[in-house]
Amino acid sequence: MPRHFLRKLELFTRLSAADRQALEGVVGEKLRRVGPREDIVREGDSASHVSLILDGWACRYKQLEDGRRQIVAFFLPGDLCDTFIDVLREMDQSIGTLTPVTFAEISRDTLGAVAARHPRIMQALWWDTLVSASIQREWTVNLGQRSATERLGHLLCEVFIRLQGVGLTEGDHCVLPTTQADLADAMGLSTVHINRTLQELRGSGLIVLKGRNLTIPDLAALQAASLFTPNYLHLDHVGRHLDAVEPLAV
Amino acid sequence: MPRHFLRKLELFTRLSAADRQALEGVVGEKLRRVGPREDIVREGDSASHVSLILDGWACRYKQLEDGRRQIVAFFLPGDLCDTFIDVLREMDQSIGTLTPVTFAEISRDTLGAVAARHPRIMQALWWDTLVSASIQREWTVNLGQRSATERLGHLLCEVFIRLQGVGLTEGDHCVLPTTQADLADAMGLSTVHINRTLQELRGSGLIVLKGRNLTIPDLAALQAASLFTPNYLHLDHVGRHLDAVEPLAV
DNA sequence: CGATCTCTTGATTCTCCTCAAATGCGGTGG
DNA sequence: CCACCGCATTTGAGGAGAATCAAGAGATCG
Numbered sequence: 001m002p003r004h005f006l007r008k009l010e011l012f013t014r015l016s017a018a019d020r021q022a023l024e025g026v027v028g029e030k031l032r033r034v035g036p037r038e039d040i041v042r043e044g045d046s047a048s049h050v051s052l053i054l055d056g057w058a059c060r061y062k063q064l065e066d067g068r069r070q071i072v073a074f075f076l077p078g079d080l081c082d083t084f085i086d087v088l089r090e091m092d093q094s095i096g097t098l099t100p101v102t103f104a105e106i107s108r109d110t111l112g113a114v115a116a117r118h119p120r121i122m123q124a125l126w127w128d129t130l131v132s133a134s135i136q137r138e139w140t141v142n143l144g145q146r147s148a149t150e151r152l153g154h155l156l157c158e159v160f161i162r163l164q165g166v167g168l169t170e171g172d173h174c175v176l177p178t179t180q181a182d183l184a185d186a187m188g189l190s191t192v193h194i195n196r197t198l199q200e201l202r203g204s205g206l207i208v209l210k211g212r213n214l215t216i217p218d219l220a221a222l223q224a225a226s227l228f229t230p231n232y233l234h235l236d237h238v239g240r241h242l243d244a245v246e247p248l249a250v
Numbered sequence: 251m252p253r254h255f256l257r258k259l260e261l262f263t264r265l266s267a268a269d270r271q272a273l274e275g276v277v278g279e280k281l282r283r284v285g286p287r288e289d290i291v292r293e294g295d296s297a298s299h300v301s302l303i304l305d306g307w308a309c310r311y312k313q314l315e316d317g318r319r320q321i322v323a324f325f326l327p328g329d330l331c332d333t334f335i336d337v338l339r340e341m342d343q344s345i346g347t348l349t350p351v352t353f354a355e356i357s358r359d360t361l362g363a364v365a366a367r368h369p370r371i372m373q374a375l376w377w378d379t380l381v382s383a384s385i386q387r388e389w390t391v392n393l394g395q396r397s398a399t400e401r402l403g404h405l406l407c408e409v410f411i412r413l414q415g416v417g418l419t420e421g422d423h424c425v426l427p428t429t430q431a432d433l434a435d436a437m438g439l440s441t442v443h444i445n446r447t448l449q450e451l452r453g454s455g456l457i458v459l460k461g462r463n464l465t466i467p468d469l470a471a472l473q474a475a476s477l478f479t480p481n482y483l484h485l486d487h488v489g490r491h492l493d494a495v496e497p498l499a500v
Numbered sequence: 501c502g503a504t505c506t507c508t509t510g511a512t513t514c515t516c517c518t519c520a521a522a523t524g525c526g527g528t529g530g
Numbered sequence: 531c532c533a534c535c536g537c538a539t540t541t542g543a544g545g546a547g548a549a550t551c552a553a554g555a556g557a558t559c560g
Contacts (some may be wrong), residue, residue: 167296188394
């Protein structure tokens with residue numbers, strides 16, 4: 001069931017059959033399905049469980065008093081929200097869906113127990129958490145320094161590569177299910193300007209975007225135009241060396 | 251020696267005498283002192299150790315190919331950089347000093363060993379890491395949605411409250427040792443505009459800034475003007491309940 | 501097939517940037 | 531002690547990028 005999640009963790013480490021089974025079990029416990037534009041977690045909620053996105057897109061966002069909304073992270077299939085959140089008393093931001101979403105609600109105790117029994121999983125969850133933090137920092141750079149075109153191009157590169165990591169791309173295209181208003185809230189730009197920036201990217205042939213279908217004919221070119229370097233995604237299979245150190249316990 | 255650090259951890263939990271002693275030991279191992287505008291960690295370095303700031307200000311930043319620099323985090327006395335970084339192979343951003351800095355270089359093994367023997371410390375390091383992530387998300391909101399005045403005001407609120415947490419404020423004032431250029435790189439604004447924004451904040455009486463000395467006569471007013479809410483700093487002494495659950499093992 | 505959401509376009513405004521130069525300030529050496 | 535230097539701050543003028551406002555065209559969905 002959590003195939004995207006397993007696939008993502010295996011970008012970093014090798015999981016044994018037992019590891020995989022344990023994760024399947026955790027996910028089976030409590031499945032939820034919600035429509036688009038609904039909240040999964042609300043600011044102020046107590047931090048009792050984590051959510052694993054199985055299908056659809058969600059985001060973490062913060063709404064200011066006057067209505068302005070900033071999306072600070074996208075959650076794609078396979079993403080785990082707030083892995084180690086239980087130390088904090090309450091959520092400081094909300095998590096909401098962008099599309100219809102299927103997700104597993106995992107209690108922190110369950111996840112903790114599994115992680116304790118499966119060191120590989122623990123390690124992989126760590127990696128995932130640190131990569132998320134790294135992405136967050138890169139978003140800060142993106143909003144602070146890059147022009148609208150670079151910024152949006154950078155996001156599209158990131159999303160494409162992350163989707164690729166969980167097997168949700170086909171050749172040079174993937175689905176981009178967000179509205180332009182969502183993109184605007186993520187990039188700190190107005191909807192109108194997102195629209196014009198997309199046109200600019202289209203005009204220069206860097207992307208083809210029809211409906212919800214995004215094609216990136218030349219990823220390297222888009223990366224160059226957006227000052228994108230993928231190192232912050234840490235997809236270099238760092239943990240694969242674990243095979244040597246600690247043989248699979250099947 | 252690491253008094254600011256201890257003080258910060260105790261915002262969250264109570265440390266036993268043994269805990270404190272263990273941390274003192276770790277910090278004594280390798281002290282380093284560097285001047286302003288030097289790098290402590292460079293992008294691409296292997297992630298072998300963590301740095302604990304004892305005195306002075308540093309920052310995490312990323313430099314784009316064309317020279318633009320974004321500061322993504324400030325490190326104040328008592329801040330620990332890259333606590334659990336060892337899972338990732340290499341650093342994706344650099345850490346540099348803003349002022350002269352004294353810091354302790356702690357090998358990941360040493361820190362890991364101490365944390366393993368002292369569950370309270372482990373817990374506190376977790377809390378610290380999650381709070382850092384929370385701050386990072388708030389910076390994303392700051393850059394994405396807030397106007398120059400709000401943005402800068404928000405930063406000053408955050409810095410003041412963080413300094414307060416480690417005992418580095420006196421009444422309504424504290425030291426702000428950064429140059430306006432540093433602030434500009436942190437806020438994604440130009441130096442010129444930072445200057446004018448500071449004047450605006452001064453003009454409205456929200457701050458008094460003379461040289462390196464910052465006074466915030468009415469913190470609540472500055473918070474209101476900047477749409478600042480301190481919840482994301484999680485200073486609500488979350489872990490104090492640990493006293494009840496797990497008595498001090500002295 | 502009308503209602504609603506999303507996307508697109510045009511016109512205008514404003515925030516913030518860039519370029520350029522002046523002023524102030526802390527240190528250093530004559 | 532003062533002259534000078536380098537750096538940080540301040541000020542001015544003009545311009546670019548993005549926001550806002552408003553309205554029309556296309557989708558999508560009950």
